[in-house]
Amino acid sequence: MAVRNPQRAVVVGGSMGGLTAGLLLRERGFEVDVFERSPLPLEGRGAGIVLQPDTVRWFAEHGGTEAVERVSTGSSHLRYLGANDEVVYDEPSTWRFTSWTATYRALFVDLGADAYHLDHHVAGLDHDDREVTLRFTNGRVQHADLVVFADGISSTGRRRLLPEVTPRYSGYVGWRGTVPEGEVSSRTHDLLHDSVTYATASRTHIVMYPIPGRDGGTAIGSRDLNYVWYRNVAEGPELDEMLTDKRGFPNPVSLQPGMVQDRYVDELRASAPEVLPPAAAELVVRTAQPFIQPVLDIEVPRMAFGRVCLIGDAAFAARPHAAAGTAKAAADAWALADALRDADGDVVPALEKWEPGRLEVGRNLLKRVREMGRHYQVDSDADPADRNLRFGLYGPDH
Numbered sequence: 367m368a369v370r371n372p373q374r375a376v377v378v379g380g381s382m383g384g385l386t387a388g389l390l391l392r393e394r395g396f397e398v399d400v401f402e403r404s405p406l407p408l409e410g411r412g413a414g415i416v417l418q419p420d421t422v423r424w425f426a427e428h429g430g431t432e433a434v435e436r437v438s439t440g441s442s443h444l445r446y447l448g449a450n451d452e453v454v455y456d457e458p459s460t461w462r463f464t465s466w467t468a469t470y471r472a473l474f475v476d477l478g479a480d481a482y483h484l485d486h487h488v489a490g491l492d493h494d495d496r497e498v499t500l501r502f503t504n505g506r507v508q509h510a511d512l513v514v515f516a517d518g519i520s521s522t523g524r525r526r527l528l529p530e531v532t533p534r535y536s537g538y539v540g541w542r543g544t545v546p547e548g549e550v551s552s553r554t555h556d557l558l559h560d561s562v563t564y565a566t567a568s569r570t571h572i573v574m575y576p577i578p579g580r581d582g583g584t585a586i587g588s589r590d591l592n593y594v595w596y597r598n599v600a601e602g603p604e605l606d607e608m609l610t611d612k613r614g615f616p617n618p619v620s621l622q623p624g625m626v627q628d629r630y631v632d633e634l635r636a637s638a639p640e641v642l643p644p645a646a647a648e649l650v651v652r653t654a655q656p657f658i659q660p661v662l663d664i665e666v667p668r669m670a671f672g673r674v675c676l677i678g679d680a681a682f683a684a685r686p687h688a689a690a691g692t693a694k695a696a697a698d699a700w701a702l703a704d705a706l707r708d709a710d711g712d713v714v715p716a717l718e719k720w721e722p723g724r725l726e727v728g729r730n731l732l733k734r735v736r737e738m739g740r741h742y743q744v745d746s747d748a749d750p751a752d753r754n755l756r757f758g759l760y761g762p763d764h
């Protein structure tokens with residue numbers, strides 16, 4: 367089929383994956399619009415991200431790494447703490463952490479406000495081999511030659527295209543929080559401020575690392591200490607009750623800061639000193655508004671559907687043990703742009719060529735993080751020296 371020129375690409379979802387896809391598709395010659403359902407620019411979602419090369423590849427290849435570097439901080443050790451804060455494992459290990467908001471803002475500036483449409487919630491989809499039609503809840507109807515669904519874990523695109531695929535609960539939730547590093551004791555600060563630090567106990571573990579402060583501060587003293595404490599919660603009534611917010615609404619995907627029922631926060635603070643080493647317990651107890659993300663897996667059998675595709679969490683959502691979610695979303699977009707270049711912009715063959723490699727990356731990541739979860743949350747046999755427990759999208763440390 368002759369390729370119309372220029373072609374129109376629509377990206378649904380204006381987060382990391384969507385912005386990266388929008389920028390790359392425009393570079394490949396598409397007229398691009400990104401539609402985001404949120405009425406306001408996205409802010410401070412996620413407490414901070416482990417910086418992996420794919421996440422910031424756009425900046426690395428287009429100048430502008432300073433925008434992200436300026437708001438990134440780092441650590442130089444990997445540590446495991448014993449029950450009394452003794453360091454039971456320590457190896458040199460360099461990671462950088464950046465602020466979600468800063469990375470989002472820098473991508474947004476590069477895309478430009480004219481191509482980014484807030485308050486646009488996609489509800490309906492029709493597609494054939496010639497065109498895709500999207501319908502929005504505000505009445506807008508948009509036609510496109512290519513539609514990329516980058517609409518995250520509760521993707522509308524996935525539900526329309528693969529209604530049989532549903533998120534699978536892992537058996538545990540991640541309690542998350544951040545504490546300004548100046549607010550913890552100097553003993554705790556010394557232990558945690560320069561490392562990715564784990565503590566394990568029977569069928570639970572916590573991971574902690576420094577991230578830029580809420581105001582973007584990256585100097586020691588002005589950052590935050592961030593953690594995810596993974597705790598097993600039985601699926602069914604127990605989980606449903608916990609994920610019911612203070613107002614009584616169910617929140618199956620995440621419960622934002624300030625919305626967790628007080629009795630669960632009280633229980634968290636009471637349990638922390640009983641289960642965790644003192645430094646980790648101090649972080650948890652000092653958190654003003656801990657929040658909860660149930661840990662879910664999503665696995666799709668397909669990512670390409672003629673002129674429509676799913677990327678990032680809209681396709682595969684993986685437990686966060688590899689800290690690779692944003693990197694995977696960006697990597698899906700890069701591979702898509704490469705496939706379109708190789709196919710001279712011919713969308714359908716490009717998507718067909720793109721799909722197998724992305725399914726493989728998603729499946730491998732899921733396999734890896736499920737194993738990690740089993741060691742930490744089920745068998746309680748995580749070996750700190752096991753390289754398979756390291757962060758990384760494609761494998762340990764990369």
Ligand SMILES: Cc1cc2nc3c(=O)[nH]c(=O)nc-3n(C[C@H](O)[C@H](O)[C@H](O)COP(=O)(O)OP(=O)(O)OC[C@H]3O[C@@H](n4cnc5c(N)ncnc54)[C@H](O)[C@@H]3O)c2cc1C
Nearest residue numbers: 379381383403416487488517518522540678679686691692
């Ligand atoms: C506990 C925990 C810790 C994590 N830690 C890390 C980490 O350290 N590093 C990391 O890389 N990842 C981490 N992740 C994963 C990361 O949050 C996601 O993988 C990543 O945000 C996926 O990006 P995305 O662009 O695919 O989707 P999302 O960031 O979820 O964005 C989807 C966007 O689509 C919009 N949208 C949804 N539906 C519609 C619609 N119908 N119409 C229009 N817009 C819509 C949403 O509003 C949203 O802005 C963590 C996850 C969890 C649960």
